[in-house]
Structures are given as C-alpha cells and as structure tokens.
Amino acid sequence: MSAHQDGPDHRHRRPEGVDDKTVEALGSLSKALEATERARGRLYDFHQLTGGADLELDRTVRLLREAGHTEWADRVETEILGRNVIPGHWTFQIVEAYDRTYYRPFQELERGAVDELAEGRDHLYEAEMKEARRTAGHPHHTARPGPGET
DSSP, X not given: OOGGGSSOOGGGXXXXXXXXXXXXHHHHHHHHHHHHHHXXXXXXXXXXXXXXXXXXXXXXXXXXXXXXXXXXXXXXIIIITTOOSBTTBOHHXXXXXXXXXXXXXXXXXHHHHHHHXXXXXXXXXXXXXXXXXXXXXXXXXXSXXXXXXX
C-alpha cells in the first residue's frame, strides 16, 4: 500500500489539543445540520410540488370550461388558483424565510464552531470512525483515494 493511503489526510486529522467530547460535539452539530439540509430539500419539494399543482389548475380550468362547467371553472380559478399557502405567502416566500432565518444562521454557526474548535477541519468524527472500522491493507478500505481516484 502506498503512503498516501495509510491514514486520513491532514484535513481529517484531529488537531492537537482537541478532545474526544469536542470531536463528538462537532459530529453531533454536523449531524443536526445534515438533517436541516434534508428538511430544506423537503421544503423545496413542497415548493415545486405546490407550484406544479397550481400550474396544473390552468388546465383544470380550461377543461372544466370546455366541458361546460363554467361555475366550477370559476370556483377553481377564484378559490384555489394562485391562493396563498399560508396567509400572505406563496411557497417561494416560505423557502426564502427559512433560508434567511434558520438555514443560513445554522450553516454559519456550524462553520464557526468547526473553524474555532477544530481549526476548520470537517468531519473529524466520521474520519475517526472510518479509521476505526477499516481493515488495514484491504484494497477497498483505504484511508483516502489513490492517485487519479476521486
């Protein structure tokens, strides 16, 4: 095995003086941020699905009119088409508010904690778990990619 694969790279080595509890706490903070990333993705799903449904209502209104159901077409058009999903908000405004008031501050706090407490080194908890779980010398358990691998 070549030297580049023997252990974690510098970016994933615990800085001197960083204790186990700090590594664990930063791992926990990272895990919480990852859950927030997933929640944000679901929020974008909500945004796109709701927008797609609203656009489909144009077709609904047209078909109801073509079928002679003018009253129902009018109801769909005035009661649901373009309706706020919560008072005063379309979904894009909810996404923007989430990003501004929760997601970005969370990202910034996590980055600040990693920078200050671990010299900016990400994923120390995971890197140490990888080291503990890999089989030394096994070609599929190398610490990091070899030359030309990503």
